[in-house]
Amino acid sequence: MNADNSARTLGPDSQYVELAVEVFAMLADATRVRLILALRNGELPVNALAEKAGKSAAAVSQHLAKMRLARMVATRQEGTKVYYRLQDGHAWELVADAIHQAEHALGTAPHHGLAPHGTSVEAAS
Template sequence: MYARDNESGAGQPQQQPTSAQVETAVEAFRMLSDGTRLRLMWLLSAREYDVNSLAAAIEVARPSVSQHLAKLRMAGLVRTRRDGRRVLYRARDAHVRALIHEALFHADHEVSGIPRQD
């Protein structure tokens, strides 16, 4: 398993990720490289939404949002829960929420000129 224990650079060399781990990460980044999907994931990182609420929030047609959500679900980035006849979507877990947060935090630094942290 890929561990984050050696982030400081001290001690033993960091273990390389497996091919399966790299492919899974590449697929996650591929899914997040679309602006609509990234906006959806930002919302889903905060709370659950149904398709209609998401479509209204990002001003994209419901069928398009549904297609994006299906891709995100297949990539393992979102989970669903039934609430009566509605299906509610949310970012899958804390790892996915952190990934979205860090990507947009990085973008904020790039766009606003906020000094970078080393």
């Protein structure tokens, strides 16, 4: 993607704003965030995901079904077991960024950020 396309895609008038809001809405659930964190290192079956998320297998299955419709996770069946994996790295990156933002909000992460005009604080110093 060239700079012109990137500027159009990331501008406030982007045609993707509403879809981005839907992605954030999908991630606005602690169980789904936990599932993404659990899947960051590879695929897992529902029972293992339920244990990691601290929820019932039925509840996790419902969350995974929504995440599958949103194309955040994909499946592979082996016998009677269904294994889930992240579709791509995008959901993981969003969750990681949100966790880093939470660390900053709590003051537990080193300071860095953006200065005016989008330059990093370190570069502006």
